[in-house]
Amino acid sequence: MIMDKLNVTLTAVKNLRSNVRQCFEHLADGTDGEGVEESRNKFVHEFQEKYNNINSQLREVEQLINGLQVPPTAYHLGNTTYLAQETSQDRQALYPQLVNSYKWIDKVHDHSFLAFNNLNQNTLRRSYNYCSQKRQRLPFSSFNNDPDHIEKLLSEINYPTHTTYKVFRPFGSNAVAIVTIANVLKAAIVFKGVLIEWVTVKGFDEQLDHDDLWAESRYEVFRKVQEHTHSAMLHFYSPTLPDLAVKSYMTWLNSHYKLFLEPCKRCGKFIANGLPPTRRDLRTLEPFHEECRNC
Amino acid sequence: MGVTVLQPYPLPDGKSGAHIIDLLGKRLLSLGATHAGQFLVDCETFISTPQHGAPTRAVHVLHNSEYPASTFSMIDNGTGKQVSLVADNIFDLLMLKMTATFTSKKQTKIESRGARFEYGDFVIKLGSVTMMEHFKGILIEIEYRPCVMLSYCWEMIREMLQGFLGINVAKEYPSYFTTQTIINAMGQQQVHPKQNDIYEPMDTVKQYLEHFTNYRKHVQMHTAMGGTGGGGVGGPVVMGMQPSSVGGAGMGRA
Numbered sequence A: 001m002i003m004d005k006l007n008v009t010l011t012a013v014k015n016l017r018s019n020v021r022q023c024f025e026h027l028a029d030g031t032d033g034e035g036v037e038e039s040r041n042k043f044v045h046e047f048q049e050k051y052n053n054i055n056s057q058l059r060e061v062e063q064l065i066n067g068l069q070v071p072p073t074a075y076h077l078g079n080t081t082y083l084a085q086e087t088s089q090d091r092q093a094l095y096p097q098l099v100n101s102y103k104w105i106d107k108v109h110d111h112s113f114l115a116f117n118n119l120n121q122n123t124l125r126r127s128y129n130y131c132s133q134k135r136q137r138l139p140f141s142s143f144n145n146d147p148d149h150i151e152k153l154l155s156e157i158n159y160p161t162h163t164t165y166k167v168f169r170p171f172g173s174n175a176v177a178i179v180t181i182a183n184v185l186k187a188a189i190v191f192k193g194v195l196i197e198w199v200t201v202k203g204f205d206e207q208l209d210h211d212d213l214w215a216e217s218r219y220e221v222f223r224k225v226q227e228h229t230h231s232a233m234l235h236f237y238s239p240t241l242p243d244l245a246v247k248s249y250m251t252w253l254n255s256h257y258k259l260f261l262e263p264c265k266r267c268g269k270f271i272a273n274g275l276p277p278t279r280r281d282l283r284t285l286e287p288f289h290e291e292c293r294n295c
Numbered sequence B: 001m002g003v004t005v006l007q008p009y010p011l012p013d014g015k016s017g018a019h020i021i022d023l024l025g026k027r028l029l030s031l032g033a034t035h036a037g038q039f040l041v042d043c044e045t046f047i048s049t050p051q052h053g054a055p056t057r058a059v060h061v062l063h064n065s066e067y068p069a070s071t072f073s074m075i076d077n078g079t080g081k082q083v084s085l086v087a088d089n090i091f092d093l094l095m096l097k098m099t100a101t102f103t104s105k106k107q108t109k110i111e112s113r114g115a116r117f118e119y120g121d122f123v124i125k126l127g128s129v130t131m132m133e134h135f136k137g138i139l140i141e142i143e144y145r146p147c148v149m150l151s152y153c154w155e156m157i158r159e160m161l162q163g164f165l166g167i168n169v170a171k172e173y174p175s176y177f178t179t180q181t182i183i184n185a186m187g188q189q190q191v192h193p194k195q196n197d198i199y200e201p202m203d204t205v206k207q208y209l210e211h212f213t214n215y216r217k218h219v220q221m222h223t224a225m226g227g228t229g230g231g232g233v234g235g236p237v238v239m240g241m242q243p244s245s246v247g248g249a250g251m252g253r254a
């Protein structure tokens, strides 16, 4: 009840204010004609009407205010109550909490800054992250699933005569290319759009068909080569130039036809730990043993 | 299925076969290889009973423990032309039924057996060749399993062999691969570079047959050298003669 009365009073005050405002606006506008008796009379008449309105509303407001009672308890004003409260730091114990959240926000800022820099340097962002964040910005994105595009892209690559490939699509529109490099190895390259998502490497005499794209090779050497193909996949990854990325990757992959034929560039030997040089330099395509790359 | 190469290991004077095998095994282990079972390749030769006008034919029957369900055989008609066949084990029983036309030369039954090692994708077998219980020599088998063509991996295999055998291995492909002939479209015999072919299990068996044939040819020579020339594997006589070299097996930890 009390609240209702208060609301009615507040509305009355609001009306009063808007009427006063209208009246003043009317006065400020003045008369439109010049010395015409008729319009002057009309103007004065309208002013009197507005003025009477104001008077009656003022009376109404006074009546309503008189009708208000002092509330027995304090109003519940939600969060605004805090505004008028005691703000002594000692009583509120807010200071330590504030310091903590300040520190926390500071840390979040630092960490996100470092993470941002790191992620920009290493192009480790993979398709899913990329997909959710930036799809709208690239109208011709690398996830363009135009089925003919991959076929066209692969056919444009200048393969050496010893390399053959065939494309099939066991996962809807996404392509899988089985590349056979000389009589040395087979690789299944799983695409998502134009991006390379996965590579499986197997020996020439091993089965590699679409039922079994994820099984590892039974030979240690091809398991190692597969590890390196995965790091190369991240190295060549480029969302802005996906076609170039695929082409550079295929060039690199093709250099494996000399997997057993070339000694390590560093130590000059064929075998280290029972394995040939399994790692190929990403730019020069030179072969190295895994143990020899960092020394 | 990889490429296999056989390498006879020359036996130094005064050393027993068992001692050398022991030494080579220790070298492989210290290199990081693991011992992975035993192996056996054997060969028995049958000769056709002489008939009027027809030349005698030989049938070589071989088994390889790497392919335990198969029997390999080769018919040699005496004119250098060979026909090879891979069959199920039951082929052995068939040969027993054919005693009327083919008789076994029991005294030339020859085999290579010993330890099998794995090193990375390499399989290395240290074989002692024996004929009629007589030790003939050491025959090393090395297989590089991931590769299907000798020309791709010969340098690797060669480096591996030289590494643990400590002997010089010629740069040329082993003779088995370079001396194969085929009949071309014109009906002429032509040398066929087998190092560029996809390697097959039969190639391993044929290489063994080549080496076994060589060992058989040396029978007369060995016996002429005086009885004990090919002492049994680890024969007590030879071991007894070289007590110092037995103690010297520590050389293997090179």
Ligand SMILES: [Zn+2]
Pocket (backbone or CB within 6 Å): A264, A265, A266, A267, A268, A269, A272, A277, A288, A289, A291, A292
């Ligand atoms: Zn190296």
